[in-house]
Amino acid sequence: MSIDIPDVSGISIGILGGTGDQGKGLARRFALAGHTVLIGSRSAERAQAAAESIGGSVRGSVRGADNPAVAAEADVVIVATPWDGHRATLESLRSELAGKIVIDCVNPLGFDKQGAYMLPVEEGSAAQQAAAVLPDSRVVAAFHHVSAVLLLDPEVEEITLDVLVVGDDREATDTVQALAGRIPGVRGVYAGRLRNAHQVEALTANLISINRRYKAHAGLRITDI
């Protein structure tokens, strides 16, 4: 089925918590695709160091700054903070993020000797928590299942996987689907409303089990579309 894809090539992308592996990996891939990428962190210095570690080898420009500066400047903002600081970080950035598309890729997971498991979230999911904390933003859940290892691997040119895109605002989910498609091999697939974000986040625990059993960096493909 063909769906009109918005042109997102000129969009600048901010990444809160962009010094972690997932955030840095996404930063690298979007910069490779030519985007201006702003890496955010509580420490502007660490953000700048992360940006410099990526900057040389990509088409787009990569800069680092503290989270508020990134949230204020970027067109679209990805939340890649640890689950631990998720709510507090977003609460502190409510005004900077107002009116923007906010992409939440945080997986609320715990770990023990049997592996990963989902943590209970009062609002239902990290994405719904973001939506509750940011009433003036358009929150979309996506990029939960992309392996940070593959994102950061310079030998990996294509990543074969579908990014499940979950949200209540059609223009916002269309935009995020198009952004997912900027990473070679990746397809953004609309996968329902925000109330169904929880299981997409929690499925990351299953992918971790699959990785352990099959020695892989597992992702998803949706069949028949």
Place this chain on the structure above:
Amino acid sequence: MSIDIPDVSGISIGILGGTGDQGKGLARRFALAGHTVLIGSRSAERAQAAAESIGGSVRGSVRGADNPAVAAEADVVIVATPWDGHRATLESLRSELAGKIVIDCVNPLGFDKQGAYMLPVEEGSAAQQAAAVLPDSRVVAAFHHVSAVLLLDPEVEEITLDVLVVGDDREATDTVQALAGRIPGVRGVYAGRLRNAHQVEALTANLISINRRYKAHAGLRITDI
């Protein structure tokens, strides 16, 4: 990665709630693969009618009986009842199901005008509820995402999808993976412990959203394995 696959070709398969589309679809595919299939229902008559509707065109034998007879006779039992009667049906079959592998494919979903959504389950998931109710059985969660439409379509010879197999007993999950592989095109993939069954069940709501948006019968493939 190669994994030893047990030979399950001689196993007889009982399907509780086998007169519904999902149960009947699985019955048809396992009978096509040469298995003896026992369709169970609260009404033995309706079970027999469902069996007759499949029986002519398959290699294996298909019979219908009431749920207790099927639970007692089959080697492996699939639970495909509506979520509504899930707990009561299993409670009534505890002794028949003792010692057996019980495969739960039930999705606890609600529906409204915005589509499907997950229902809260006290035990965490339908599969965990089954495990709580059936302490002497080996409960495995699997076959949640297989489209009943495709299972029942006589024009469809192969179904391209991975069945996520979730459970705590290695021999049981190995067996269920092998059973999934009896359907042409399908691969059984181990996907974690029973505590991570909930999100596999709930993801069916997202697949329903995908089906609606893309006019498809969506399923999953796991990449990199």
